[in-house]
Amino acid sequence: MKFRSLRQIGFTDYAPISSFFPSSAVAMGAQKKGSSRVTEDAEELARNPLQAILLADSFTTKFRPITLERPKVLLPLVNVPMIDYTLAWLESAGVEEVFIFCCAHSRQVMDYLESSGWHKQPNFTVAMIESNNSISAGDALRLIYERNVIHGDFVLVSGDTVSNMSLTHAVKEHKERRKKDNNAVMTMVIKKSKPSPVIHQSRLGTDELFMAIDPDTKQLLCYEERGEHPRGAISLENSLLADNPSISLHNDKQDCYIDICSQEVLSLFTDNFDYQHLRRHFVKGLLVDDIMGYKIFTHEIHSSYAARIDNYRSYDTISKDIIQRWTYPFVPDVRFSANCTTKLEREGMYKAPEIQQSRSAHIGPFTVIGKGTRIGDDSRITHSVIGEGCTIGSNVSIVGSYIWNNVTIEDGCELRHAIVCDGVIIKAAATLEPGVVLSFKVVIGREFVVPAYSKVSLFQQPTAQDSDEELEYADSSSGAIDPSIADAGNKLNGDIVSESSQIQDWSTSQLGPGGAGFIWSACDGGCEEEWRHSVAPIPTDQLAKALLAIEEDSEIVKVSDSALTPSGELEPGSDDDDSDNMDDSNVDTVDFEKEAEATFLRAAQDNIAVDDLILEMNSLRLSYNKSAGDCTGALFYPMMKLALESPHNTAVELQKNVASVVSKWHKLFEVLAKEVDDQIELIMKFEEMCLESTKEFAPIFSQILYLLYEREIIGEEAILRWDDERKDADESDRVFVKQSEKFIQWLREADEEED
């Protein structure tokens, strides 16, 4: 109580001054003046309660169609609304005052907070800030600035953050930096998390993130998401390298979207009215802009957990993290919010009280079952979360799914990696394929198979959709969506679906007999990418495809390698290969040649198609970081050996053998040895062979050379240049040039004739 009154006084004191001067600098000056009355600055800082801004609106459409009916922050995550995780964490981390900003479905958020008892916590004030026309985080922060409620450093999070980190250390760090450097306006919390090397996204389903950080001061120097750089190349400014003695580049850091900000951040948003997105506009804006010299720092957490639910995949991942207790103490069996007592049993099985479970039902590991749920005979449930009051029939199989409250699943259904919202009815023997999302109160008909990655809602998909992600939720407030949907939403909240017109619709439903709902077509542009962000694990064929794409990608990078490097572009991932190469390139070459030979011989034995062999050789070449020339050299030797090994008595027969082998594999060399240099390399390799290992070929060198020319493996130009190169060489080296003198002569003449 004491605190409150103190703050109240402070508030009324500063408010008129700072509202008088809109600019941030003056506002700060006013603060300073205020604090001079207090004897010590540090004392003032210590007494200032830690404030937080919680954005209870994601300003994205990633959770559509669910978020048409309920705000994202109220969606249950392991049977507890997401916002409870955030609030419980803020409370335990010592935040004393939270401003919850809500926009879409603000009524629901408020009602929930009223009922949940967060208002009654001692030493923890929750205040609501409501807006109807904010369409981005930028708008939200501008509005909060106008309200003038933030009086010092604050924590900026969104309402879908799950964390157990201690803020005290990070805030202290931030404050100490601020004392030294007034331009250090923000501290970003990051955590190590390796992205998938194949599909280039983090385990949370977000794009691979590339950060440049000063290893000493922890200042953030560069922040790029891979999504904006499709080819995987990221350019660093030269000045960055010039100004900083050392830079560490990371692609294995995860942005936790927890920011400790100074007051200036709010005014910066107000000054730059075009800032919308916190990262894409604000962070990058500050990093690029060197006039004001504002700096962003990072704070890495190691043992504690922090993550943000951005899409369906992170919903799945974070749910599993919670079940595996990485978020301790915010786990189902600890009552951190109004949730009911849940008991942890063996193998990570969490069971709430009053569950009716048939004796023959099998509940597998890492499963959460909510209060009052009934499970029928022979049902199998693994790696899933079941909400409260669900009814699950017999012979139901549920794998990796998230089933919310009061869902009815009839006998014989099969659910794999699906999200099923409140009040859904799945009739007997229906099947949900991986990645399905069923929004509120959808009914799936008997024996209907919902195709993979489909999203089903009682609402029709909005037709004219804004492609811009920032303009989410604009609909529900400004009425961009057709109003009938909003109406229907209100009625649904009133628990009634039985409008006659709708019933008619459902009778001819897309969802089988007795079904109710519309299947949304995959939103434009993202249809192929659906698997990236869904709850289902990534299908193996997509992984294989991605793997292939990488190979092709890196091929392109290789070809244009020399062009890229001087302009300061980096290709993430290949840097360590290079350094390896320097040290043991010799060893590598031998290894590579052996490997290539083995691959070729296997291909010859098993009659593998030439195209496949080319693919294989390409990947082999890339993995050893070799040029195409090395590759042809390595392949030529086994090919000739193959010819040599097949039975022959005379040189003529040998020549025939070579002809047959070459005719079989010529395509391989056509593809691999496109460049003249590579072809010269090939000739020289052949020469070497004739001199050393396979002397049998020496007498028929010129014939084979002709053969190779005929088959277009070696071009005219290559032979002529080879000849030129050998002109000044020793006599011993010119044996084969002499032998094929006639052929070369003929080539030259033909050339001249053409001219």
Add this chain to the structure above:
Amino acid sequence: MPDVQALVNDFLNKLKKRKIEGSQATAKQTAELLRSVISQQRVPYTNQAGALIDSVRAIGEQLIAANPIELAVGNIVRRVLHIIREEDLSLTTAAVTELNLSTISDDDDDDGGGNQDDHPVLSAAAVAAAARSSLRPPSLQMLLEGAPEFVAVPRSSSSGGDSEGKSKSMDRNSRTRKLKHDVIEAVNELIQDITTCHELIAEQAVEHIHQNEVILTLGSSKTVLEFLCAAKEKKRSFRVFVAEGAPRYQGHLLAKELAARGLQTTVITDSAVFAMISRVNMVIVGSHAVMANGGVIAPVGMNMVALAAQKHAVPFVVLAGIHKLCPLYPHNPEVLLNELRSPSELLDFGEFSDCLDFGSGDGSPLLHVVNPTFDYVPPKVVSLFITDTGGHNPSYMYRLIADYYSADDLVVQRRHSAVN
């Protein structure tokens, strides 16, 4: 009582968030909270003990549910309930002698009769029953069985016998104040006991630790620290092996503290305990809770130490303050034996994040990390318990518990839900 409610909520919050570490701190705070609950509780003229018991039990139930793994909370709640019963009993006995009422001859059916009749004499019957039970050893006073509660209901509803009732209530009024006062006194004593339990245990150190002995301990316990230092102060020279107590490594802190106090200390890994045990004369460890059968709930790794000690016939001594004595058996369904903490104490999330990528494979995590907090050490491997009342055999624990707790209160929660 808004103040008490705020206090209770605050404490509940702390318990829920696992903010209070260590059973002694928890026990002390629980006792202090219950003391303020009792002092704020407005006691009716009749059935004062019943009212106190109800309010303490209601709050106790919340406290236990808030952190079921911290058994000290439940222990203290039960202790306070027991104190109320005892004080009430002694006052009743005093009343009996004052009123000089003769006991009813019919001993066997006084309970049943008390419930059916609406007669003022009943209170006397109850008093008598209480008086009779007071004659028995306190550990067996199950016969109290909330008799005052049963008596109160018919009394208040009865229209007859007003004058008599009035005179009695006047009498009770003075008794009420007396009861509350006595109970608070007793709870104060309990708090005192909890605060001083280290010293009481440490006093016995010289009897157990001899010159030139080697003592092994695991993890960190304040009781153990005080115990060892007390022996040191008595000029005993001995050496201590400290097993570090992975994954929290509190043994490191203990070793630092011991070395600072001038004890010869050696830190070993947990896995080296078996190798070192042959050189050890005695194992002295702290505990999280002592169950009614003499089993011990102790930091993880303790069972391994106990088994190693048993194998080499080294005495395994457990130090336990009275607040750690739990009247429940480990097989009781209310007892949560363990708590799994965050896997991040074991391994670094960042390094293993690629193993935890649920996007690949069939979506089920292949890497599981289990981080239990406690071990259960069965009574047969424990050689001796040292509590503040002295050393006891594991088989004697049930008896000790019977002295401290009333049988009615063993199950705080179930009783309450049945009433509802």
